[in-house]
Amino acid sequence: MVWKARGTRTALAGLAATLVAGLLAGCGSSGEQQPDKRITVWTQENLPPRMAATKKVVRRFEKESGVHVDLVGVDEAQLPQLIMSAAAAGKLPDVIGAVPLGQVWQMYGNGLLHTDVTRKIVADLGPKTFRSNALSLTADGDKRLAVPSDAWLQLLVYRKDLFAKAGLKAPTSYASALKAAAKLDKGGMDGMSLATDPSDVFTQQSFEDLALANGCRLVNDKGEATLDSPACRTSFKTYDTLAREHGAPGTQSVDTTRATYFAGRSAMMVWSSFLLDELAGLRSDALPSCPQCKKDPDFLARNTGIVTALQGPDAQRPAQFGEITSWAVTRTAETAASRSFVDYMMGKGYADWFGMAPEGKIPVRNGTPKDPDVFRTAWREADMGVDKKRSLKQAYPDGLTDQLLDGIKGMRRWGLTEGQGILVGATNGELPVAKAIGAMTGGQESPDSAVEEANSEVEALRKSLQ
Incomplete structure (x- = not known):
């Protein structure tokens, strides 16, 4: 769900030079591999059930195309270091799947993406079949950085x-959330569950x-950096009120916020759409535990x-906030085979790809030119869950699937429209805002001082990357 890469500013600032040097040393002037109908594909959907589901799709592609695919699961947190090492050795994969926006922009800033191939793939599939916001967030002007695949929403x-x-x-x-948090914060019930862990990108x-x-x-x-603006100061103060005054005491993480809400001890919570299968009782390791849930598992x-x-x-x-994950084609890829593979994964294999976890893989391609709504329809019917299976349509009231699909339209991201994608990726490693939030909600700093600290850290990080 989240990228938990860690690192130092020095490492981040030196990343571009190291990667580019690796490419020049290992890949020659053209960079592209000689065609041999064999490609290496890294995927960040590396959990065993998802790897198994991906392998089934890949085997079908291999039979139909004659292209051999070496599929490798990689951990999201380790991807930046793995890319650096592979580039230095001249052994970049051809394609990488489930790449978050920050990593897409980091790779682009370091000259590692084959933007011409991804432009042709989207042209093949039909730009009008994609959600326009997804295309916008994965492009730099007329350069198509990656092929947007699916999204999760906060x-x-x-x-x-x-x-x-x-x-x-x-x-x-803000007003209605603050009013509700204050009114419902009583009798063993927290008004709001919000993350405050300074070491977690989820915060x-x-x-x-x-x-x-x-x-x-x-x-x-x-x-x-503009985190010291009036709008941002209001956001810091609101977060502090919700998390510190009306939330559970102590540091709150991705796990504890969910546990509090599932136990029926919180009136509100901010979490990702990956919550939805767990909330429906479809995962035995994360079941709702509220008092009413014992007799009625669907209560919550x-x-x-x-x-x-x-x-x-x-x-x-x-x-x-939301995250769009994409298919990225690297600068050294075998272009024809890579292009046919991504075409397949966004076409014949697309329903199986987002069907691995539909609650957190909301399609950003609606359908095909011939059947404009085929993928949205398939997503609504796709089963979610691990130990039990139900579709979103079966588990939740009418209208939720439309809310999630429409939510992609309202998705925004810091820094990307301003062309600061590399900085966005770096902040996910350094976590200046999470650290300021942790200090603020822990009572060590006021909202105003947390603002100044976060803004100063972001600006220093931006300058270190120049």
Whole structure:
């Protein structure tokens, strides 16, 4: 769900030079491999069930195309180092799957992507068959960095039953969320579960979700850090109120926030759409444990409402954080075989690809020119879960699938539209915002001092990457 790469500023600043040097030393002037109908594909969908599902699709592709695929599962946190090592040795894979936006932009900034091949793939498939926002976030002007595949969304989930009993409206704005958190924070119930762990990118993602909703930007059009803007200061103060005043005591992580909500001790929570199979009781290792859930396993799912896009007082429209993962073709790829492979994975193999985990792999390609809605329809019917299986349509009330699909339209990301994708990738490693959030919600710093610290760290990181 999240990228947990770690590193130092020195390592990040030196990454570009190391990678480019590796390419020049190991790949020659043209870079492209000689065609042999054999490609190496790395995938970050490396959990055993997902690797098994991917292998089935790959075997079908091999039989139909005559291209041999060496499939390798890689860990998301290790990808930057693995790419660096492979580039230095002149042994980059041809294709990488499930690449998050930050990593796509890092690879692009380091000259590792074959943007001409990905442009041709999208042209083959039909740009109009994709969600326009997904294409925008994976492009730099007219350069097509990668082929967007699927998305997960950051959601605000809330207890519909408690809200109705208290006469509260759905928490679609800062004001309504703050009002609900204060009113429902009583009797062993926390008003809100929010991540505060300074060492986890999930904390940074959770804050970015609320910050985007208020029009808070990481950088301005010149690339300068702008976390000290009035909109961002309001976001920091709001996060502090929700997490520290109305949340559980102590450091809250991706696991503890979910556990609190599942135990029925939290009225609201910010989490990703990967939550939905667990909330529906389809994973034995992460079952809802609320008092009512013992007799009625579907109680929490039935009584959970979902907000896909929040709006703050300084914003002109609602927005939310989300992640788009893509197929990336490397600079040294065997182009014909790689192109046919990605075409297949976004065509004949696409339903199987997003069907591995439909709650967290929302399709960003709607269909084909001949059948414009075929993939959206297949996604709605796809089974989610591990130990039990049900589709989103079966597990949740009518309208949720449309909410998730429509949520992609409201997805925004810090720094990408300003051309600062490399900085975005670096902040995911250094976590300056998560550290400031941790200090603020832990009581070591005021919201204003947390703002100054985060802004200073981001600006220093930006300068170190120049």
